[in-house]
Amino acid sequence: MGMLLQLLRGLPWTLALMATAFAVGSVLGLPLMMARVSRLLPLRLAATVLFAIVRSIPPLVWLFIIFFGIGFGLINMSAFTACLIAFGMIAAINMAEIYRGGLIAIHFGQFEAAHALNLSGWHVFRDVVAPQMFRVALPSSATYAIGLFKDSAIASTIGIPELTYQANYLSQTTFQGLKVFGLVGLIYIAVSLPVAWMSRLLDAKIRAKVAR
Amino acid sequence: MSALFAGASWSDVADWVGELWLGFIISLRVTFFSLLFGLPFGLALALGVQAKLKAVRWASLAIVEVGRGAPALVLLQFIYFGLPSIKLPITSFMSAVVALGWCTGAYTSEIIRGGLEAVPLGQREAANALNLSPIDALRYVLVPQALLVATPALLGFSILIFQGTSLCFTIALQEIISRAYDIGNTTFLYFPALAIAGLFYAACCIPASLVVSYVEQRVGRHSLR
Numbered sequence: 001m002g003m004l005l006q007l008l009r010g011l012p013w014t015l016a017l018m019a020t021a022f023a024v025g026s027v028l029g030l031p032l033m034m035a036r037v038s039r040l041l042p043l044r045l046a047a048t049v050l051f052a053i054v055r056s057i058p059p060l061v062w063l064f065i066i067f068f069g070i071g072f073g074l075i076n077m078s079a080f081t082a083c084l085i086a087f088g089m090i091a092a093i094n095m096a097e098i099y100r101g102g103l104i105a106i107h108f109g110q111f112e113a114a115h116a117l118n119l120s121g122w123h124v125f126r127d128v129v130a131p132q133m134f135r136v137a138l139p140s141s142a143t144y145a146i147g148l149f150k151d152s153a154i155a156s157t158i159g160i161p162e163l164t165y166q167a168n169y170l171s172q173t174t175f176q177g178l179k180v181f182g183l184v185g186l187i188y189i190a191v192s193l194p195v196a197w198m199s200r201l202l203d204a205k206i207r208a209k210v211a212r
Numbered sequence: 213m214s215a216l217f218a219g220a221s222w223s224d225v226a227d228w229v230g231e232l233w234l235g236f237i238i239s240l241r242v243t244f245f246s247l248l249f250g251l252p253f254g255l256a257l258a259l260g261v262q263a264k265l266k267a268v269r270w271a272s273l274a275i276v277e278v279g280r281g282a283p284a285l286v287l288l289q290f291i292y293f294g295l296p297s298i299k300l301p302i303t304s305f306m307s308a309v310v311a312l313g314w315c316t317g318a319y320t321s322e323i324i325r326g327g328l329e330a331v332p333l334g335q336r337e338a339a340n341a342l343n344l345s346p347i348d349a350l351r352y353v354l355v356p357q358a359l360l361v362a363t364p365a366l367l368g369f370s371i372l373i374f375q376g377t378s379l380c381f382t383i384a385l386q387e388i389i390s391r392a393y394d395i396g397n398t399t400f401l402y403f404p405a406l407a408i409a410g411l412f413y414a415a416c417c418i419p420a421s422l423v424v425s426y427v428e429q430r431v432g433r434h435s436l437r
Contacts, residue, residue: 056417057410058375061389065410068396069403153283157382164286168293177293181286189281 006170007184011191013162017152020084022145025091032096037103054093060154062086067158079158087148087155094144102137103129105210135206142199146192153188163187220404228395228405235388236412238305239377242387245309246373250316251366255355257321258328272321279318285379287311292383304385308377316373320366327362328354364428371420375413388412 035047054062067082077085106129114124156165167184171177260272279287291314292307302310331354339349359366381389392409396402 052418052421053414056414056421058378058413060378060381061406061410061413064389064393065403065406068393069406072396072400072402074403150283153285154379156285164283164289167286168289171289171293171297175297177297178290178295179297181290181294185278185282185286185290188283188286189278192281 003170003174003176003180004183007163007166007180007187010161010163010166011187013155013160013165014149014152017080017083017087017155017160017162018145018149021087021091021148021152024084024088025095025148026141028088028092029095029099032092033099033103036096036100051093051097054090059086059090059151060157062090063154063158079155079160082158083152083155083160087152090151091144091148095141098137098140098144099133101140102133102135105136106132132210135210138206139199139203142195142202146195149192149195150188220401224399224401225404225408228392228408231391231395232388232409232412235386235391235409238385239374239380239387242305242308242312242377242380242385243370243374246312246316246377247370249309250313250373251320253313253317254320255324257317258324259350261321261325262328275314276318276321279314280322284312284315284376285382287315288379288383304380304383307383308380308385312373312376315376316369319369320362323362323365323369324358326365327358327360330361331357360431364424364431367424367427368421371417371424374420375417378413 032047032051035043036051038044038047057065063082063086066086067077067079071077071082110128110132111124114128119127152162153164155162156168159165163184167180171180174180257272257276260268261276263269263272282290288307288311291302291311292304295302295307335353335357336349339353344353377387378389380387381393384390388409389406392405393402395405399405
């Protein structure tokens with residue numbers, strides 16, 4: 001019981017890591033997605049290269065490059081800032097791809113109709129594209145948020161006292177690795193199950209509101 | 213000795229590449245063995261969650277849900293720190309293969325299950341009409357078609373497992389990232405050392421993902437027919 005309480009001390013940190021990275025990702029993902037589908041070739045090319053580089057290097061490596069590589073001597077930063085930058089950047093790229101999936105899912109008739117109604121570019125985006133795009137992107141975003149929740153375990157490597165860090169500490173002090181890591185694994189599952197369940201419920205409701 | 217970047221010189225980099233290469237080979241070996249054991253395990257789990265025996269079904273479901281629900285990092289440490297605590301000594305390489313193999317099995321079982329569901333119902337009926345035993349229907353009709361559909365997703369997942377080997381840093385496996393970190397520790401040139409290790413990953417994963425999207429197109433064309 002004491003073990004569980006000690007582990008749960010890490011949960012707020014894990015949730016904070018997930019929430020901040022997801023917030024940064026959802027906001028920055030939008031302009032990145034627009035660059036990725038831009039009509040300007042140089043912009044599109046630059047975005048494609050950026051996406052490929054960010055996605056091809058594992059999150060742990062990004063975290064180390066930022067925390068040890070840049071943080072050591074160049075720009076001083078706290079471990080949490082390093083996590084925010086690394087996870088925020090990775091989340092932004094992934095959210096951009098999720099938004100792009102939502103954009104692709106919009107029926108081309110919608111664009112034709114908007115054009116026929118003589119809507120301006122901004123209006124097309126705000127009133128036609130965005131509402132449908134975000135609806136289609138919602139379930140994938142929820143899945144991705146769960147992914148971020150689990151990926152935040154990597155922050156334990158640079159000393160953020162989140163769930164996995166607490167498990168490490170406990171297993172080193174009690175020598176009950178199997179029990180401790182089993183328990184922390186169950187905490188991760190217990191938190192992600194309701195999120196997955198809610199997203200499935202929401203998905204069914206929201207999909208009905210997208211034009212086919 | 214011209215300075216290259218962030219304080220590292222070309223001769224430094226030349227020294228490191230050999231060292232990092234050795235770690236890179238270990239990362240590749242972990243990936244290879246994780247997939248070697250994990251992919252058949254995934255197929256077994258995909259069939260297991262649909263088994264008629266309740267015990268098999270529940271056991272498979274538990275393995276899949278834990279493998280997908282818990283972070284790979286926690287699985288790794290569960291095996292590496294957990295098994296010795298019940299007097300089962302295990303090397304870091306073995307734990308890496310077991311944990312990432314488990315992770316592979318759990319995720320690929322869902323991919324393969326999706327592939328099995330994508331096989332048209334008529335194929336099942338036809339196999340039945342030909343009086344194939346359930347095993348033969350799986351072996352000759354359903355599984356080959358399911359695996360074909362699942363191939364792009366399985367290849368994509370293989371790239372993720374390769375990236376996941378970087379987590380083995382935390383269980384003292386001398387893979388590429390631990391070596392880059394050690395170089396940083398002794399020379400204080402963290403940035404160039406880690407950046408070069410990152411380039412190893414990029415040099416592998418970018419071409420690999422291009423291959424995956426090519427295969428995806430080919431398979432897509434195949435299933436249209």
